[in-house]
Amino acid sequence: MAIERSLILIKPDGVKRQLTGQVISRIEAKGYVIAELKQVSATRELLEAHYEEHVGKPFYEPLVEFMLSGPLVAIVAEGHNVITGFRSLAGTTDPTTAAPGTIRGDLGRDWGLKVQQNLVHGSDSVESSRREIGIWFS
Ligand code: DAT
Ligand code: MG
Numbered sequence: 001m002a003i004e005r006s007l008i009l010i011k012p013d014g015v016k017r018q019l020t021g022q023v024i025s026r027i028e029a030k031g032y033v034i035a036e037l038k039q040v041s042a043t044r045e046l047l048e049a050h051y052e053e054h055v056g057k058p059f060y061e062p063l064v065e066f067m068l069s070g071p072l073v074a075i076v077a078e079g080h081n082v083i084t085g086f087r088s089l090a091g092t093t094d095p096t097t098a099a100p101g102t103i104r105g106d107l108g109r110d111w112g113l114k115v116q117q118n119l120v121h122g123s124d125s126v127e128s129s130r131r132e133i134g135i136w137f138s
Pocket of ligand 1: 054059063092093114115116117118120121122124
């Protein structure tokens, strides 16, 4: 299996709740290497590119507003199958039902209709990781 790179974001809820260290610990404990890391305030342009596939969906605008609500941490993690591996570590999209043991399952919950507040983003394919790394670390 190939060594991959995944673009991981610790979303504004994770930064605000001071969970950055815990998320990074879980990535490192799994054995992935942090190749790049920075705290950034996103712009609408960045987010429009990042969430291109979701433009026009009902949750798109609230998602973008949320991602603009505070600083986030952008990470490139490296390792064998890190794309699938990090998504497994993150858990499923809705933190209410994400499995215990995952980042979203352990640290997230329903804060009142806000599925977008699910702490982390991870690339879902080799193609999207290339695209997303180009967006956040160009
Ligand atoms: P994921 O982040 O698990 O890859 P996704 O790519 O389908 O999920 O969606 C991107 C983000 O949009 C997701 O992290 C949270 C938000 N989102 C997805 N589906 C949603 C929904 N039905 N209602 C509200 N927010 C949603
Ligand atoms: Mg996604």
